[in-house]
Amino acid sequence: MIIKSAEYLISNAEWDKCPKPILPEYAFIGRSNVGKSSLINMLANNEKLAKTSGTPGKTQLINHFIINQAWYLVDLPGYGFAKVSQSQRRRWEQMIENYLRKRENLVNVFVLIDSRHTPQKLDLDFINQLGEWQVPFNLVFTKADKNTQVETSRNVKAFLNRLKEDWEFLPAHFVTSTVKKSGRDAILTFIDEMNAQFRAIA
Numbered sequence: 001m002i003i004k005s006a007e008y009l010i011s012n013a014e015w016d017k018c019p020k021p022i023l024p025e026y027a028f029i030g031r032s033n034v035g036k037s038s039l040i041n042m043l044a045n046n047e048k049l050a051k052t053s054g055t056p057g058k059t060q061l062i063n064h065f066i067i068n069q070a071w072y073l074v075d076l077p078g079y080g081f082a083k084v085s086q087s088q089r090r091r092w093e094q095m096i097e098n099y100l101r102k103r104e105n106l107v108n109v110f111v112l113i114d115s116r117h118t119p120q121k122l123d124l125d126f127i128n129q130l131g132e133w134q135v136p137f138n139l140v141f142t143k144a145d146k147n148t149q150v151e152t153s154r155n156v157k158a159f160l161n162r163l164k165e166d167w168e169f170l171p172a173h174f175v176t177s178t179v180k181k182s183g184r185d186a187i188l189t190f191i192d193e194m195n196a197q198f199r200a201i202a
């Protein structure tokens, strides 16, 4: 897919205030600092689209972007930020649950996982929650350049093996680096294919 245009549209605290659900939508989520803004900027070919390294946990809204006037990219606030209060966390959980379960044009959630680490409970819990809610998702391993290829694939394998304990089928996964600009084509091709399916059933 060639990105011809990428624009910020709107930010909302409530799922039902989001843009009309007439285009296929893809949401990106992960723990704070996982590399989500960098990944979104890489996909959109625009270094300034999503704010990189703002105050973690500050952007607590559902952020809509429109790509090629054809699909929505959604930047969701990250989880696992230690400095937010209990009440903020509950607000986040409620907003995210409502959005993920009710947004009718949501085609897929990309869950970002930091490839530098062994499987983390926080990520696994979030993924299992998605499973319970029957929200379609796949995995994007970020910052692949930070380790050697061998270490990265060891962490990816460990994560998938951990998922196999609870899941019959494994989700698709992508390995990315915004420094090396890798993984971009695979993700955009996946979105392209999903967009075609969305149009076919619309």
Ligand code: GDP
Pocket: 031, 032, 033, 034, 035, 036, 037, 038, 039, 051, 052, 053, 054, 078, 142, 143, 144, 145, 146, 176, 177, 178, 179, 180
């Ligand atoms: P967010 O909080 O999830 O939006 O994460 P950011 O995109 O702001 O990235 C957090 C930090 O990780 C920043 O310092 C980025 O420069 C860095 N980072 C993000 N992606 C990569 C990557 O692929 N490789 C490397 N080496 N650093 C990255």
